Amino acid sequence: MLVDGKWVANWQPVQKADEKGRFVRQVSSFRNWITADGSAGPTGEGGFKAEAGRYRLYVALICPWASRTLIGRALKGLEALVPVTVVNPVLTDQGWAFGGYPGADADPLFGASYMHEIYTRADPHFTGRATVPVLWDMERGVMVSNESADILRMFDSAFEALAPSDLRLYPADLADEIDALNPRIYDGLNNGVYKAGFAGTQAAYDEAVEGVFATLAELEARLTGGYLFGERLTETDIRTFVTLIRFDAAYHGIFKVNRRQIADYPRLSAYMERILRLPGVAGTVNLDHIKAGYYSIKALNPSGIVPAGPDHVARLLASV
Secondary structure, eight states: OEETTEEOSOOOSOSOBOTTOOBOOOOOOOBOOOBSSSOOOSSSOSOOBOOTTSEEEEEOTTOHHHHHHHHHHHHTTOTTTSOEEEOOSSOBTTBSBOSSSTTOOOOTTTOOSBHHHHHHHHOTTOOBOOOSOEEEETTTTEEEEOOHHHHHHHHHHTTTTTSOOSOOSSOGGGHHHHHHHHHHHIIIIITHHHHHHTOSSHHHHHHHHHHHHHHHHHHHHHOSSSBTBBTBOOHHHHHHHHHHHHIIIIIHHHTOOOSOOGGGOHHHHHHHHHHHTSTTTGGGOOHHHHHHHHTTOTTTOTTOOOOOOOHHHHHHHHHO
16 A cells, blocks of 8 residues: 555555454545536535546446446446546556556556556555546546545536436435435445455454345345336446446355355346446446456455356346
8 A cells, every 4th residue: 555655565455444353445535526617516626627538537347436437427428528547457466557458458647557656646645545446637637536426426417518418317306315325235235245355353254244135135125116216227226236246256256245146136136137238337347357356356365266157147248
């Protein structure tokens, strides 16, 4: 990780845990917002007006948080407005790297070798992990945001004048319900699989696994319509999908959340496939990157062996 702008130690999956061995995720540090007129958003400073070609999105295709933003970009028709750079899925001793893997890009802005170099350009004294996604302002040469939830909401509304859309992922009439459900899905499922995989004690693991499968059971029961809020796709569905599509291929094995697979849940499976078949979504899912990335975590898989399956996920992706 970076300490005062200097890389000081080999990358490790867990930088912080609580007194009971529970995994603690780093809080995002850059929280500015792109807005239609450049005014300040809910957090951070103003000065980031929605403009075509001004911003670049850095992502890893293995990463569910980054994939939230990629899906939002695709569904809102922003591909021509916000270019993307994809990092190498295989985690190195210095974290995310550029190039050197099929489907991974060189850094087009600075010729950086590692993502942490982008962070020290944003803040020469940055301390912490160099995470993705990153939304970079190419005009001002600063980082706008590294918080996926914020970026997803920016993409939903900020560029409306440049790319009009009838789709609203965070509609005002559902905002309270979305804001109530998002944290439960985050804690129990999105971050729950990580809390299981990176648990430092048996008790922490057991607690996390209970939460994961309780959440999956709740979602399976809830899905009586097309999406989590009936027939309207929202950001909550995107946040749920990115974990579901990785579950059987990665989390079930590498994170030991192996009581059941998503394939064992009929409604969740149909729901996952329904979202996958939405225009542009399948292009954000790369099974090779997902497996190569998660199974490159040396602390969990020191041999680096990548499993052959699961065949049912590969067949699903091939059918889209």
